[in-house]
Amino acid sequence: MRASEFLISLLRRATDDLGYAWPDKALAEPPKDKKFGDLAANCALVLAKETGQNPRALAEELATRLRAASEHIARVEVAGPGFLNVTFAPSYWQSAVLRVENAGEAYGASNIGEGRKAQVEFVSANPTGPLHIGHGRGAAVGDSLARIMRFAGYAVEAEYYINDAGKQMRTLGRSIWLRVLELSGKNALPFPEDCYQGDYIVAIAREMLAADQQLHLSTEEAGIDTCYAYGMRVIFEGIRNDLTDFNVHHDVWFSELSLLHKGAVEETLERLRRAGHAYEEDGALWFNTMAFGDDKNRVLRKSDGSLTYFASDIAYHANKYERGFTSITDVWGADHHGYIPRMRAAVAALGQPRESFDVVLVQLVNLLQEGEQIAMSTRAGAFETLADVIKEVGTDAARFMFLSRKSDSKLDFDLSLVRQRSMDNPVYYVQYAHARIKAVQRRAFERGLLPDGPGELALLTCEEELDLLRLLDRLPKVVEDAALNRSPHYISYYLMELAGLLHRYYAAHQVLGAENRELIAARLRLLRAVGQTLKNGLELLGVSAPDSM
């Protein structure tokens, strides 16, 4: 059991003995200042507030009981307004190594998800052009979130929703078709503004013409259809390749068209109508989202008979619930935030609990070079696409950069910084810690010092070692928090801190140069546990843990 859980279990017993119910808001966390001990518990403060008691007196009573409660408790002090500052015996922290060794690759995993079926949907970019850097951030966040939730005990499926129906797909076909005509010298008209401008459209047109030199002789209708089918396939292949290169995995690729073919959208509209949430007005079909807190009601079917995106999005989410997910997380670009109230309204109208649906907003990415903004124009400039960025800085550096910020805040992505090997670019700092450990292990092996030696963990008593042990102990809690708050960046910050402690330890103490073999063996065990923990954390971010750098 990790330390904070252990402490809370002791405190629960103590409060029980005193005849109080355990306050759920009470926490046991490392204090800001180490001089306050290993963990600070605020339960006396919370309890005093609830019961109108003197917090310090209550804390004293709890402290007395706590001191007698376990041999692992070395010291308990009442401080400030009524904190319980608790210091554990080193033996407790040393046992963290055992917990890492026993769990191995699973260290940090937990079961707070209780096996609930959870879906994380992310990227879901329309297959009308290559992924750009903003999609990359959503991809990193969604993919990492799926990994983290899986590790925290959810049964996670990662999904990509393909908007393969609707007007923009026809626009794609038309864009390519017009380029085909242009390249064949048949059309001197200026290229329309509402068509896709990117160079990739021209490239696809050229490719198609090379394969079929008679293509431009088709009728417009057939030409557009051909171009659409071909273009979508090429672009979609490109998207899948980019995601693979970016170490991003989706379990399910869900087609909007398949929903329409099944009649699921009509069915959903009928369902809303029967439930009294949809009504006809001005020749259109409306959804009364205001009844669920939205600003205004929204159109489902326009007066010209065509469906809105919102209609198929509702059907899509209804479908998610039909597939048995009880936790649904959508990762959206922040420019879609205005969509949240109506989607929440839809979830409520479908009779699903509010907490079953989450949206993680990912803010736009500001692409810089040497501190200067690179214009994200429609022109296909250098480094605009995700593929270019990966090529330029690598998957590890790009993912770590995306995941080391709260997703809902703007991100300056400076190519020159992400390329740099400095603390401005912490991915190397963390990876280097792992590589250093591996280097020591290799050297130990060469010298015949087995990394698997028993090593008396009780010898790990210096301050740097205890700092590492205390932090190892916390990983499971960090993963839980990251999963519950849908915040992959918690993992990044944890890893930077752990890497920092490792580097400090490395500089302060010789592992292989320790006084005796027992101490060497104990330190090798500690290093191995730290290495495993770094690796597990990096895996959650989808970043590699290299053995050497």
Place this chain on the structure above:
RNA sequence: GCGCCAGUAGCUCAGUCGGAUAGAGCAAUUGCCUUCUAAGCAAUCGGUCGGGGGUUCGAUUCCUCCCUGGCGCGCCA
């Protein structure tokens, strides 16, 4: 005009279901490589947590009013 997000050290950012003297990296200054990887370590410097009120024993955190920036407010997709 309305709504969402943000404003924390010179820069980039954590922290915010109320807690103790607000943290990290970078930058700046100064040390540390004949010893396990210097992509590293140590030390110094650096703050009215955008501003004003309020609630509280206690507010960067909660409420309220402003200021600044980004985004969004279609029978668009």
